[in-house]
Amino acid sequence: MRGITLRIGELASQAGVSVRALRYYEEQGLLTAERSASGQRVYPDNAVEQVKLIQNLYAAGLASRAIEPIMPCVRTGEVTPELLDRLMAERARIEERIGGLVETRDKLDAIILVVAESLHEGRPCPRD
């Protein structure tokens, strides 16, 4: 029933993180792993997606403490109404951050455009 399984180094390279990071995630309760007879970690292939999600949640400004309660539900699909509130709260935070980043990108675009034009037309540097 099981698809391909991965060892920690393979998962690390496929997910674009370090081996150390994966052990850290496990330590923080973000990522679970089976163990082989000799004690080596064995991951299902969908762990790649889970790791990427963790990275994205970090990028969204969440800390491990905030990610930990929501990862089990990503795996099992079970959510308490209490957790649902948290999910929606985090969703809102992410939306906020997306808005800020879009703003920032547009600001950079404005600068880039002005400069590109002034370079193109040989003008010194238009302002005001």
Place this chain on the structure above:
Amino acid sequence: MRGITLRIGELASQAGVSVRALRYYEEQGLLTAERSASGQRVYPDNAVEQVKLIQNLYAAGLASRAIEPIMPCVRTGEVTPELLDRLMAERARIEERIGGLVETRDKLDAIILVVAESLHEGRPCPRD
């Protein structure tokens, strides 16, 4: 010719950061301030926007070292072609991060929707 000026505490509360953070930004060369006769920092009102931009750049995953060279150009509008490359590179990073966050938001949405439905219809927890 100058509009309203702000003291550090006022700027901090208007920009939603701490006083310590503002001093830190100055230390890192991200934010410049005039000084009153007695040595107190005096900011123009547009410093509020600059601080928010700094926060957004932090949220985009940039470090102070990466923000420092681009802030002067935000103020003056002057950009070297070398800096233009950096701006475009950072812009690309920001776009990437926006993409990741949108993905993450959608993933959360999927979970929220499924749970909301199952709660609504009294089902245990649909999966597979």
Place this chain on the structure above:
DNA sequence: CTTGCCTCTGACGTCAACGTCAGGTTTTAG
């Protein structure tokens, strides 16, 4: 003029997300 709040400059403390090293076992390639 003093009381209370704001500001200043150091300087040390903190916390999260890893990096890195030590010392040992396991797996794989030849």
Place this chain on the structure above:
DNA sequence: CTAAAACCTGACGTTGACGTCAGAGGCAAG
């Protein structure tokens, strides 16, 4: 069979973005 490569568990080190405390000076109000 053996050597290299990957893995294991501690455990200490690092870095960035501030927090916090100490000690001193500035400024509007009564």
